[in-house]
Amino acid sequence: MSKRSTTSEREAISLHDGRLRFVAVADTHSAPHPRSHELIAREKPDHILHCGDIGDLRVLDALREIAPTHAVRGNIDAQVKGVPDVRTIDIFSGDATALTLLLLHIAVYGPKLRADAARLARDAGASIVVCGHSHVPFLTRDRDLVVFNPGSIGPRRFHLPIVFGVIDIDRAGVDIRHISCETGKVWRPGLPPGGGPAPPFTRKRASRGRA
Secondary structure (H helix, E strand, C coil): CCCCCCCEEEEEEECECCEEEEEEECCCCCCCCCCHHHHHHHCCCCEEEECCCCCCCHHHHHHHCCCCEEECCCCCCCCCCCCCCEEEEEEEECCEEEEEEEEECCCEECCEECHHHHHHHHHHCCCEEECCCCCCCEEEEECCEEEEECCECCCCCCCCCEEEEEEEEECCEEEEEEEECCCCCEECCCCCCCCCCCCCCCCCCCCCCCC
């Protein structure tokens, strides 16, 4: 985390008819992929998460045309006002907390969850950490937490795909996947987009309740 004072916000969102869909994006750098708006809208999200490195704030305005958008600052957004560094989202089913998400820009070092991010998640009672920064899409479990990077929908970095994430929550658990902005299909690491069975680490069911 940055040495400057860290700002945080916490909010509550309820399941709708027992379900909730988030689209998660990151690292737009002022230039989201031309198809990203169309493809995100196609998923009909209830809410959108932006994991930082927003760039031009008109990016958020465009996402809000699709669904309520919840963003955190990335390292290029240091001067952005009104956007926190860390956001905690409690998902409610009736009067009970079904699940808590922690949203921040930098949460991993290589494939491992950073100790400071793990501590923030545990302090918040979160079981899922959603992050950005690396542009590398992945889904894993570390320190008993589900860690999800939706990848970047901004300018391509090296050979990396241009993708976003979909997080489906219901009373049974959570289903997480990536969607390619280039093909419009499910993206799976190590496989042609949309082809073959999903490896076990690309689709996870996160247990209900706090970690």
